[in-house]
Amino acid sequence: MSSTTATSGLSRARRGLAPGGSGASPGRKSKLSAQTTRTFFWLLLPSVVLLVLIHGYPLIHAAVQATHDGDLLQTGNFVGGENFASVLSSPAFWKAAQFTLWFTIVGVFGSWLVGLGLALLLRTKIPAGNTFKVLLLLPWVVPIVVSSTAWNWLVATPDSLIPSIFRGLGFGTPLFLADPTLASITVMVFKVWVSFPFMMMMISAALASVDTTVYEAASMDGASKWQQFTQITLPLIARSTYISWILMTIFCVNDFPTIYLLTGGGPVSATTSLVVLAYRTVFQDFATGPGVAIAFLMTMTLVVISVILYRQIRKSSVE
Amino acid sequence: MSAVLHAHPESGPALGIADTGKTRRVLSEAGMRGRWWRFVLILAITVIVLVPIMVTVVLAFTPGVNSTATGLTFENLANVFNGTLAATWLQNSLVTTLSTVVVSVAVAAPAGYVLSRGRSKAVSGYSLLLFVMQSLPIITSVVPLFILFAGMGLVDNLLGITIIYVGSTMTVATWMMAAYFDSIPISLEEASWIDGCSVFGSFTKVVLRNSLPGILSTAIFAFLLAWNDYLVAIVFLRSNEIFTLPMGVQSFFQQNATDWTSVMALAVVMMLPPIIVFATLNKYFSVGGIGGSLAGR
Numbered sequence: 001m002s003s004t005t006a007t008s009g010l011s012r013a014r015r016g017l018a019p020g021g022s023g024a025s026p027g028r029k030s031k032l033s034a035q036t037t038r039t040f041f042w043l044l045l046p047s048v049v050l051l052v053l054i055h056g057y058p059l060i061h062a063a064v065q066a067t068h069d070g071d072l073l074q075t076g077n078f079v080g081g082e083n084f085a086s087v088l089s090s091p092a093f094w095k096a097a098q099f100t101l102w103f104t105i106v107g108v109f110g111s112w113l114v115g116l117g118l119a120l121l122l123r124t125k126i127p128a129g130n131t132f133k134v135l136l137l138l139p140w141v142v143p144i145v146v147s148s149t150a151w152n153w154l155v156a157t158p159d160s161l162i163p164s165i166f167r168g169l170g171f172g173t174p175l176f177l178a179d180p181t182l183a184s185i186t187v188m189v190f191k192v193w194v195s196f197p198f199m200m201m202m203i204s205a206a207l208a209s210v211d212t213t214v215y216e217a218a219s220m221d222g223a224s225k226w227q228q229f230t231q232i233t234l235p236l237i238a239r240s241t242y243i244s245w246i247l248m249t250i251f252c253v254n255d256f257p258t259i260y261l262l263t264g265g266g267p268v269s270a271t272t273s274l275v276v277l278a279y280r281t282v283f284q285d286f287a288t289g290p291g292v293a294i295a296f297l298m299t300m301t302l303v304v305i306s307v308i309l310y311r312q313i314r315k316s317s318v319e
Numbered sequence: 320m321s322a323v324l325h326a327h328p329e330s331g332p333a334l335g336i337a338d339t340g341k342t343r344r345v346l347s348e349a350g351m352r353g354r355w356w357r358f359v360l361i362l363a364i365t366v367i368v369l370v371p372i373m374v375t376v377v378l379a380f381t382p383g384v385n386s387t388a389t390g391l392t393f394e395n396l397a398n399v400f401n402g403t404l405a406a407t408w409l410q411n412s413l414v415t416t417l418s419t420v421v422v423s424v425a426v427a428a429p430a431g432y433v434l435s436r437g438r439s440k441a442v443s444g445y446s447l448l449l450f451v452m453q454s455l456p457i458i459t460s461v462v463p464l465f466i467l468f469a470g471m472g473l474v475d476n477l478l479g480i481t482i483i484y485v486g487s488t489m490t491v492a493t494w495m496m497a498a499y500f501d502s503i504p505i506s507l508e509e510a511s512w513i514d515g516c517s518v519f520g521s522f523t524k525v526v527l528r529n530s531l532p533g534i535l536s537t538a539i540f541a542f543l544l545a546w547n548d549y550l551v552a553i554v555f556l557r558s559n560e561i562f563t564l565p566m567g568v569q570s571f572f573q574q575n576a577t578d579w580t581s582v583m584a585l586a587v588v589m590m591l592p593p594i595i596v597f598a599t600l601n602k603y604f605s606v607g608g609i610g611g612s613l614a615g616r
Contacts, residue, residue, distance in 0.1 A: 039518040040433045044445070047430035047493060054486025055452040057467070058460030065462065072466060118364070127358050134601060135365050138372055141597045143547040145565040146586040149572055150371035153378070153579055161374075193368070254456040257549040261569065278458050283554065288462060295459040302454055 066292040072282075076289070083293040093294065095269065096277040100253060100298075103188055103273055107252040108245055110192035115199025120233075122200075123207050133204070140197035148261035151190055152177075180270035183263050187271045191258050195251065199244055206240035207233070249305055253298060274298050375590070378583035386580075395584035399571075405585055407560055408567035412546060413592075415477050415563060419484040419545040420538045423492045426485065427537060428530075431496025432522050436505070446497075453490040461554050468555070475557040483551050488541040495540060499533025500526060535603040539596060546593055564589045 066083055070076025087093050122133055139147065155162045155176035167173045176186045210233070218228050234241075256275045259265065265272035265280065272280070274294055282291030379395055382388040399405045434446050464483060465474065473479030503526055511521040527534075549565045556566050568589050572582050 036518050039522075040437055040442075043429035043519070043522070044433045044442075046426045047489060048445070050426060050486050050489050051448070051452065054464070054483060054489075055455070055460060058463035059455070061463035061466070062459050072462075072469075118361075121357060121361055124357060125354055126361055127354065129361075132361050132365050136368060137597070138369060138594070141543070141593050142372060142590045143565060143593065145547070145549055145568050146375060146590045147371055149568065149582060149586050150375045152572075153374060153583075154371060193371075250454045254458075256458070261549065275456060275458050278456075279550075279554075282462050292459065292462055295456055295462075299455050299459055302456070303451075 062292050062296065065288050066296050067289075069289050071286050071288050079289070083289040084297070087290050087293045087297065092269065092272075092277065093274075096272045096274045096294075099184065099271060100273040100275075102184070103191065103255075103259070104249055104252040106188040107191040107195060107255075108248045110188065111195035111199045111248060112241070112244065114192060114196040115201075116203050118196070119200050119203035119207055122204065133200075136200060137197040139193050140195070144194065144257040144261060147194065148190070148257070151186075151262060155186060177263055178267055180267055183267055183271050187259055187262055190262055191252065191255070194258060195248060199248070202240050202244040203237055206237040210236050246305075250302060253302055253305075372590075375583050375586050378580050379587040380584075381580055383578065383580040395580045396588070399581050399584045399588070402581075403567070403571055403585070404560055404562070405567065405588060408562050408564045409588060411477055411562065412564040412589075415481045415484065416542055416545040416592075418481045419488060420541045422481070422485045423488045423541040424496075424534055424537055426489055427492035427496045428527065428534065429522070430489075430493045431498075432500050432526060434493060434497040435500035446494075449490045449493055457487060457550060461551065465554055474555055475561050476555075477561065477563075480548075480551050480555050480563070481545075483555070484541075484545040484548065487551075488544050492537045492541055495537045496530075496533055499530055499536075503529055532603055535600055539600055539603060542596055543593055 064075065067078060067080055068076040069079045069082070118136060122129055122136075126132070154160055157163070158173045158175065160176075163173050163176065174182055177183050214232055215228055218232060223231065253273075254275060255273070256279065259271055259273050260276055260279070263271045265276040275298070278291045278294040278298070280291075281287050281294060285291075380391040380393070381395075382390075382392050383395060383398070386392065386394055388394050433442060461483075468474050468476075468479045473482070507525050507529070508516075508518075508521040511525050512518075516524065547565070548563075549569070552563050552566045553569075556562055559570070562570065564585075568582070568585050571585055575582060
């Protein structure tokens with residue numbers, strides 16, 4: 001469902017305009033033109049008002065806050081780039097940036113690999129294949145608040161189920177949420193668990209549109225399974241892959257509940273991502289300026305990453 | 320008519336497994352064995368993946384520590400509804416989510432129509448603007464909105480978070496609607512214009528009437544986003560009786576971390592509506608001609 005959106009949104013953006021499917025005949029259009037423009041204006045108005053209120057105004061206000069030393073109650077004095085300077089020179093920021101980077105890399109490629117594997121497996125004829133497809137979407141459908149609670153039950157204390165199993169197998173008792181390194185890994189595995197169904201849907205949709213006779217022809221020409229995979233399958237799903245990478249990158253960088261609900265950013269800020277850091281800075285340390293500055297830096301990074309991946313989409317869609 | 324294609328579940332590419340008569344004919348005995356081997360593999364993976372969800376359900380119906388009940392019980396659910404504000408949280412969540420769904424569709428459908436049919440520079444610029452806004456982290460706008468809403472009495476208020484949900488679902492919802500309208504031939508509207516219908520009239524009478532699948536998938540998207548949100552709720556909701564379910568579950572969990580059966584009972588209450596929506600409307604979950612827009616262009 002979201003994949004639909006995403007795809008069409010991006011393809012719209014890629015073409016640089018709203019498409020409008022089949023073209024209207026120009027003659028009739030000009031006749032209706034004045035009325036049409038007026039109607040279009042009124043149809044678009046509620047959307048524009050909301051966009052300005054919920055996205056436009058806050059963005060401008062945030063820019064003001066990021067350059068002032070105020071709090072949640074008052075704007076404070078203009079301090080220019082001071083907030084940005086203090087944020088950029090704080091070790092906490094760079095630690096959070098580093099964690100966000102790893103979290104995003106593992107989240108994007110981990111969920112992609114799992115989703116790709118399952119999509120390929122489910123493409124073959126399997127008894128009750130569609131049932132599995134639906135069941136495997138559940139991690140993505142279930143609210144994070146619920147699944148994080150379940151994961152907590154499974155791993156949080158030394159006596160939880162998973163640590164007990166490890167102990168039983170003679171691996172000691174891993175402290176999945178108390179050890180900084182293990183907690184980081186656990187959060188990333190949790191993220192992959194939540195996200196792989198999205199990737200599976202995207203890739204399944206792309207695979208479903210591939211003509212299977214291509215493979216028959218290829219195997220007649222003596223292409224091995226691996227060659228078929230790298231020479232046929234991967235190029236054919238390249239576009240949806242890049243799109244899903246872009247979206248998952250945005251999802252991962254902006255992710256708050258997956259991390260916050262499982263570890264709260266701890267232990268000792270080992271799993272504090274930039275969003276969690278921004279949230280804490282504003283709502284726990286009440287330092288609005290630096291907090292918003294962090295959010296702004298994230299925004300800029302996201303734009304850069306999107307542009308890079310966006311070019312890849314254009315390249316891949318040339319064929 | 321392409322609108323019909325979308326509505327048809329079998330044509331939803333995401334769930335359709337390519338199964339041609341040809342492959343069935345050449346299935347040898349080894350192929351059959353391969354099928355069952357893959358069946359076992361996917362079964363094992365599915366079971367492992369669903370462990371956290373199964374654990375939640377099982378614990379929710381397991382007798383608690385102080386309980387005298389044996390076997391499976393509804394005691395935990397009863398305890399949660401009697402001992403906490405669960406009913407209020409559920410109601411709050413339903414009210415905000417359903418309002419979000421209705422208003423999102425009401426705002427996104429007309430805007431999506433303009434995006435789909437309009438050809439001016441302003442329209443394409445607006446389309447791009449929606450894309451840019453979508454990718455920005457919500458935390459950036461949450462802080463200014465908090466200050467703005469505090470002045471208007473909209474903090475700790477269900478209307479306040481509903482407005483934000485509508486705002487944040489709107490961008491994607493508009494594309495979803497636009498993508499769906501793209502699949503409806505403009506000749507239908509042209510026919511109604513000749514009959515003297517206005518642009519607005521043909522939008523409501525011709526286009527919207529043929530857009531149920533698109534509206535439903537947009538509605539599902541808005542439903543999931545509003546129902547599952549935690550970040551907006553944690554910033555804007557303060558009082559216990561204004562909490563939505565995510566906040567309720569989380570606060571209850573923090574206060575009763577050892578009373579797992581009750582926590583899980585509440586968690587089941589929270590995950591049931593999205594699963595019901597998903598189970599009943601699952602064919603719309605993956606609609607929208609993904610195949611076409613992905614591979615076709």
